[in-house]
Amino acid sequence: MSAFYPQYTGVFAAILERVKGQRVAIIGHARPDGDCIGSQVSLARGLAARGVDVVCINGDPVPRRLQYLVAGMTFLRTDAEIAPHLDRLVIFVDCADQARVGERLKLKFPKVLACVDHHLSNVGFAEFNLVDPASAATCEMLAGMLLDAGVPVDTAAAKALYAGIMTDTGQFRFQSTSQRCFLLAGELVARGASPAEAGHELYERESHGRFKLLQRFLASMRFECGGRVCVGFLPLGIFDETGTTSEDTEGLVDYARSVDGVEVGVLIEDKSDGGVKASLRGKDPVWRLDRIAAEFNGGGHACAAGLTCAEGVEKFYPRLIAALGRQLDAGRSGPAN
Amino acid sequence: MSAFYPQYTGVFAAILERVKGQRVAIIGHARPDGDCIGSQVSLARGLAARGVDVVCINGDPVPRRLQYLVAGMTFLRTDAEIAPHLDRLVIFVDCADQARVGERLKLKFPKVLACVDHHLSNVGFAEFNLVDPASAATCEMLAGMLLDAGVPVDTAAAKALYAGIMTDTGQFRFQSTSQRCFLLAGELVARGASPAEAGHELYERESHGRFKLLQRFLASMRFECGGRVCVGFLPLGIFDETGTTSEDTEGLVDYARSVDGVEVGVLIEDKSDGGVKASLRGKDPVWRLDRIAAEFNGGGHACAAGLTCAEGVEKFYPRLIAALGRQLDAGRSGPAN
Numbered sequence: 001m002s003a004f005y006p007q008y009t010g011v012f013a014a015i016l017e018r019v020k021g022q023r024v025a026i027i028g029h030a031r032p033d034g035d036c037i038g039s040q041v042s043l044a045r046g047l048a049a050r051g052v053d054v055v056c057i058n059g060d061p062v063p064r065r066l067q068y069l070v071a072g073m074t075f076l077r078t079d080a081e082i083a084p085h086l087d088r089l090v091i092f093v094d095c096a097d098q099a100r101v102g103e104r105l106k107l108k109f110p111k112v113l114a115c116v117d118h119h120l121s122n123v124g125f126a127e128f129n130l131v132d133p134a135s136a137a138t139c140e141m142l143a144g145m146l147l148d149a150g151v152p153v154d155t156a157a158a159k160a161l162y163a164g165i166m167t168d169t170g171q172f173r174f175q176s177t178s179q180r181c182f183l184l185a186g187e188l189v190a191r192g193a194s195p196a197e198a199g200h201e202l203y204e205r206e207s208h209g210r211f212k213l214l215q216r217f218l219a220s221m222r223f224e225c226g227g228r229v230c231v232g233f234l235p236l237g238i239f240d241e242t243g244t245t246s247e248d249t250e251g252l253v254d255y256a257r258s259v260d261g262v263e264v265g266v267l268i269e270d271k272s273d274g275g276v277k278a279s280l281r282g283k284d285p286v287w288r289l290d291r292i293a294a295e296f297n298g299g300g301h302a303c304a305a306g307l308t309c310a311e312g313v314e315k316f317y318p319r320l321i322a323a324l325g326r327q328l329d330a331g332r333s334g335p336a337n
Numbered sequence: 338m339s340a341f342y343p344q345y346t347g348v349f350a351a352i353l354e355r356v357k358g359q360r361v362a363i364i365g366h367a368r369p370d371g372d373c374i375g376s377q378v379s380l381a382r383g384l385a386a387r388g389v390d391v392v393c394i395n396g397d398p399v400p401r402r403l404q405y406l407v408a409g410m411t412f413l414r415t416d417a418e419i420a421p422h423l424d425r426l427v428i429f430v431d432c433a434d435q436a437r438v439g440e441r442l443k444l445k446f447p448k449v450l451a452c453v454d455h456h457l458s459n460v461g462f463a464e465f466n467l468v469d470p471a472s473a474a475t476c477e478m479l480a481g482m483l484l485d486a487g488v489p490v491d492t493a494a495a496k497a498l499y500a501g502i503m504t505d506t507g508q509f510r511f512q513s514t515s516q517r518c519f520l521l522a523g524e525l526v527a528r529g530a531s532p533a534e535a536g537h538e539l540y541e542r543e544s545h546g547r548f549k550l551l552q553r554f555l556a557s558m559r560f561e562c563g564g565r566v567c568v569g570f571l572p573l574g575i576f577d578e579t580g581t582t583s584e585d586t587e588g589l590v591d592y593a594r595s596v597d598g599v600e601v602g603v604l605i606e607d608k609s610d611g612g613v614k615a616s617l618r619g620k621d622p623v624w625r626l627d628r629i630a631a632e633f634n635g636g637g638h639a640c641a642a643g644l645t646c647a648e649g650v651e652k653f654y655p656r657l658i659a660a661l662g663r664q665l666d667a668g669r670s671g672p673a674n
Contacts, residue, residue: 171508172522173536179523185509186519199510200620205597208564211555218552227545260542283537 004144004180008130012145015114015128018089019047024054025088025109029095030102031247032058034202037066038139038164039093039116041073042146042157049152057082059102063247068201069160079104089113094138096122116141118168136176139164143184155192162193167202209243216242217252217267225325228263230256233313236270246277253279263287264324268313275310278320292323341481341517345467349482352451352465355426356384361391362425362446366432367439368584369395371539374403375476375501376430376453378410379483379494386489394419396439400584405538406497416441426450431475433459453478455505473513476501480521492529499530504539512622546580553579554589554604562662565600567593570650573607586616594618601626601661605650612647615657629660 003009026044028036040056047054055074062070076082082105090109095101096119098112115126118141120133135141143161146153153161165185169177172185189195206214213234220233232252239245249267257265264287267279278298280289285302293299296316298307309316340346363381365373377393384391392411399407413419419442427446432438433456435449452463455478457470472478480498483490490498502522506514509522526532543551550571557570569589576582586604594602601624604616615635617626622639630636633653635644646653 166509169532170536171510172503172532173508173540175531175533177526177532179526182519182523182526186516186523189514189516189519194512195506195509195514196512199507203510204595204620206595207597208560211558211596215555215558218548218555221548221552223545258541258543259548260544283541 003148004184005132005141005148008132008141008145009148011128011130012149015091016050016149016151018113019052019091020050022052023085023088024052024113025057025085025090026054027057027090027092027095027101027105027109029100030059030105032060032062032066034066034167035137035139035164036094037062037069038137038160038162038167039142040075041069041160042139042142042153042164043091043093043116044073045154045157045160046146046151049154055085055088057085057105059105065202065205066163068197069156069163071156082108087111091116092126093117093142094119098125116145134176134178136174136178136181137165137168139168140181140184143188144180147184147187153188153191158188158191158193159198162188162195163198163202166195166198171203207244207248210248212242213238213244213248214252214255218255221256223259223262224321225328227261228328229266229321229324230259230262230264231266231268231317231321232256234267234269236272249279253281257281257283263328264289266320266324268317268320270313271308273310274312275308276313276316277308278306278316280305280307287327292320292327295323296320340485341521342469342478342485345469345478345482346485348465348467349486352428353387353486353488355450356389356428357387359389360422360425361389361450362394362422362427363391364394364427364429364432364438364442364446366437367396367442369397369399369403371403371504372474372476372501373431374399374406375474375497375499375504376479377412378406378497379476379479379490379501380428380430380453381410382491382494382497383483383488386491392422392425394422394442396442402539402542403500405534406493406500408493419445424448428453429463430454430479431456435462453482471513471515473511473515473518474502474505476505477518477521480525481517484521484524490525490528495525495528495530496535499525499532500535500539503532503535508540544581544585547585549579550575550581550585551589551592555592558593560596560599561658562601562665564598565665566603566658566661567596567599567601568603568605568654568658569593571604571606573609583614590616590618594620600624600665603657603661605654605657607650608645610647611649612645613650613653614645615643615653617642617644624664629657629664632660633657 026040028040044054057076089111092115112126114128116130118135118138122131139161217232222231253265253267265281269277282289282303288302289305290300293305293307296307296309363377365377381391394413426448429452449463451465453467455472455475459468476498554569559568590602590604602618606614619626619640625639626642627637630642630644633644633646
């Protein structure tokens with residue numbers, strides 16, 4: 001088998017050499033997702049199998065949906081837990097910069113050995129920076145590099161890597177889903193990853209509360225800009241009412257985007273301070289939703305952007321629709337592109 | 338590269354030999370899905386590239402969502418269209434028996450050369466029967482066999498095969514999703530299939546009517562059997578009201594199944610004759626939903642079964658819930674398993 005990441009063969013070998021016999025911490029970002037936890041679990045297991053003393057550190061808890069990946073692993077979170085580990089050699093995964101680990105963990109670790117990441121915005125803050133924006137997931141990179149280097153990928157590591165690739169490719173649907181993603185997914189299945197288990201754990205365990213949230217969100221939907229924009233609303237109090245939190249809104253906006261003819265899906269959430277939070281999702285990167293969000297001091301990517309606004313929904317909503325309308329009217333060859 | 342389907346190398350070569358210089362018809366099943374259309378398109382293109390005169394025949398139209406796969410292809414449907422082609426050498430794809438092509442096409446073709454299919458229930462009605470229930474999709478089989486045999490797989494064929502694998506694996510989530518599925522998906526991407534395009538065409542073009550149907554279905558949901566069964570209802574008149582047809586109900590029942598703690602999702606549709614139609618979907622094959630359906634003269638698989646019942650919903654519903662409750666109470670080691 002030829003190498004998945006020939007460009008990293010040398011540097012990954014150098015990192016493996018440097019961590020030999022060391023105490024290592026693998027740090028992920030705040031509000032960890034499947035790619036973050038998958039990266040931490042697989043790298044930690046691979047290093048542990050080679051005799052490295054390794055712990056995982058996160059500023060936020062491992063989400064319920066990802067708990068099936070971390071059995072038997074050491075994840076540290078509180079100051080008291082982390083305090084004895086500040087002198088460890090640190091590898092960041094899936095973090096574009098150190099601020100991504102969250103306020104609480106920021107800059108506390110002096111020995112930053114490496115960063116493995118696939119975000120274009122990565123600032124290159126570590127000694128070794130393995131950053132490949134052409135990869136769909138950090139787990140894709142780690143799966144490839146671990147296999148290339150012959151580091152053990154056991155069943156638990158294969159499941160973790162699979163979860164990261166599955167979630168960060170939007171279930172093998174984003175444009176970033178390459179032949180390499182599929183070849184690696186196949187290798188992981190051969191090592192014990194189960195597509196059915198991952199599908200069940202990650203996508204078929206909607207809480208009752210989250211389900212009510214979906215019902216309410218769908219019932220609230222409005223079409224704007226001649227059917228090219230679909231907006232759903234989460235009014236104040238809905239989280240208490242449905243027993244959910246803001247985290248449970250993940251993926252709702254994709255329903256707004258999924259309707260035929262809709263170019264942009266929007267979720268607008270009332271905030272307790274009287275303002276709103278909005279998520280924008282586009283079908284085509286030709287629409288620069290990051291620029292729309294920037295008009296409200298938000299940001300993001302062309303197809304996925306977000307913002308918070310101090311104005312209430314009554315004032316904010318017409319401004320947002322007007323901004324979207326201007327860009328959609330300008331068209332593919334217009335000034336907004 | 339080693340062969341994907343070494344067991345079929347000989348028989349597939351024999352079929353290719355037999356169709357040389359012949360007029361061939363590739364027939365799919367009634368209400369064609371992605372795997373059926375994908376199989377027809379890819380096999381037709383492969384044979385045409387080798388100089389075979391080939392047409393595709395279906396009893397029902399190619400669904401709107403799959404239209405992006407059939408540009409430039411000849412699909413025949415009406416009696417007048419089909420009449421001149423009854424003497425063609427026929428290859429059935431994705432059909433467990435000839436009845437699956439629908440009432441109108443049944444038994445009209447005397448020269449049945451081959452059948453390529455992955456259904457366990459295939460009755461082996463052709464001269465050459467390539468039937469592999471271990472495959473997730475007929476498109477998986479055809480992708481493997483076409484590549485193994487060196488038959489051209491152009492971009493359009495790659496897209497068609499990819500659509501079949503994607504839909505019949507439930508977006509790479511069913512238990513049937515093997516390493517081979519992923520390796521083949523990767524090969525197809527390398528030949529021009531686009532995961533993002535397929536995701537968009539197949540899953541992000543919900544019609545407005547279908548969207549209203551989803552809203553109504555979700556709003557109707559009830560939990561039974563201590564939260565282990567979730568049921569949604571489509572009352573009489575809802576199709577007219579939302580501008581949809583019974584075909585638009587595809588996938589709705591998966592929402593009922595996706596809630597945490599739910600073992601069985603159910604969709605119940607009122608029929609104009611006063612009876613009901615029900616779809617049952619389970620998370621685990623330990624629940625034999627085919628047996629539940631059989632109590633009402635229905636059938637299917639362990640995890641996916643269906644039935645129609647002459648009784649109205651008032652009488653049918655308590656009977657169904659009682660039957661489900663008996664099986665769930667009996668448990669994994671109980672008599673119903």
